[in-house]
Amino acid sequence: TSSSPSSPSSSSSLPTLHFIGKKEDIVRARRVTKLVNGCREVLVLYHQGQLYAMDTRCYHSGGDLQDGDIEEFNGRLCIVCPWHKYKITLAEGEGLYQAVENPTVKPLRTHWCSKGVKQRIHKVTENNGDVYVMLNDSIDPIESDIYQTEKYRTACFKV
Numbered sequence: 780t781s782s783s784p785s786s787p788s789s790s791s792s793l794p795t796l797h798f799i800g801k802k803e804d805i806v807r808a809r810r811v812t813k814l815v816n817g818c819r820e821v822l823v824l825y826h827q828g829q830l831y832a833m834d835t836r837c838y839h840s841g842g843d844l845q846d847g848d849i850e851e852f853n854g855r856l857c858i859v860c861p862w863h864k865y866k867i868t869l870a871e872g873e874g875l876y877q878a879v880e881n882p883t884v885k886p887l888r889t890h891w892c893s894k895g896v897k898q899r900i901h902k903v904t905e906n907n908g909d910v911y912v913m914l915n916d917s918i919d920p921i922e923s924d925i926y927q928t929e930k931y932r933t934a935c936f937k938v
């Protein structure tokens with residue numbers, strides 16, 4: 780059997796694009812969250828002319844990144860989790876932290892380090908004013924995966 784590019788089948792290697800919304804609406808709102816493909820809560824945000832997408836729940840303890848500030852650390856744009864202020868790079872999902880160079884030398888001097896990729900970042904594309912997300916389906920586990928189970932989401936949204 781054959782399938783056209785516009786109707787990918789499960790055997791197709793074409794990536795699936797998930798519609799998030801109109802770009803103008805996302806630009807206006809700055810942040811949008813959506814349950815993508817019925818399985819992944821994704822935050823799409825617009826900052827300084829760029830769109831980014833990542834798992835909504837922070838890899839540390841499930842904080843809602845939708846409410847995080849965006850700041851630059853060591854020249855890298857990060858979202859700062861509102862719960863415990865962890866810094867996560869927007870483009871790569873790396874956890875950044877400040878390390879003390881020598882604790883015996885006062886005043887303390889610090890430098891920025893990376894813990895590696897901790898938050899799953901997804902790809903955002905735009906076509907004719909419509910914004911889509913392509914889920915990052917890398918099989919290597921990423922820490923933010925922990926907060927993407929149905930059980931966690933159900934507990935989280937329980938009133």
Ligand code: FES
Nearest residue numbers: 837840842860863
């Ligand atoms: Fe995000 Fe703790 S839950 S920093």
